[in-house]
């Protein structure tokens with residue numbers, strides 16, 4: 540990644556705006572490293588994106604204070620990533636400790652996101668303790684959990700064993716009834732039990748495009764890059780879209796079937812267009 544040409548300043552702002560004007564996304568997620576490294580550009584860029592009616596999400600460690608006006612921007616979701624409870628987080632993320640985060644998010648309106656790991660699931664009550672710490676705070680609007688997603692062939696302590704995955708899912712299903720700020724619908728949580736088998740089956744991977752900091756390099760097949768182990772996927776967004784796909788219109792046709800058919804038609808058309816000679820320039824006669 541170091542070899543990528545990481546844009547900054549006006550070049551970065553113009554580059555992002557050009558891409559959204561071309562692709563016209565409904566949602567744009569700006570993730571790290573840490574996007575707040577370019578906080579001046581972000582502060583200028585976010586209102587311009589919102590003007591275009593795009594829902595914007597900034598995912599940060601909150602290592603520096605967030606712009607005060609972000610607290611009032613309706614279509615902006617600032618997500619602060621937390622690596623578990625304070626003792627673990629403070630060791631892994633120093634100097635961005637819990638104390639520093641609390642200072643930097645004061646007066647904001649944010650979502651807390653925690654990726655559940657195998658180590659966390661070995662300590663009973665971890666999810667509850669996490670929610671007990673974060674949910675009473677007025678600056679926290681929502682809390683989200685993901686599960687750790689490995690690459691194929693990984694053997695890491697962060698990976699959840701099958702029984703730990705089941706426990707994590709059961710925990711979320713129970714805790715969402717107790718903690719209203721755990722903003723995860725039941726249908727989405729249940730999808731963690733049957734993640735997509737491959738990027739081809741993943742609605743999220745097929746409907747999103749991830750670009751690196753040079754705004755050119757595509758990260759595939761999804762935001763994890765490389766060869767992610769879909770069977771162990773813990774991506775919250777992927778589960779959310781899988782839940783939508785599983786929904787049956789009129790109780791009969793799954794939305795996913797309509798989506799799949801529509802993507803396939805789009806791909807056939809794209810292939811057909813690519814094989815055609817470029818069209819004659821239109822209205823040449825008027826030159």
Ligand code: SF4
Pocket residue numbers: 688734735737738741743744760761762763767768769772773774777
């Ligand atoms: S988001 Fe998850 S299921 Fe989808 S392609 Fe990536 S790893 Fe696989």
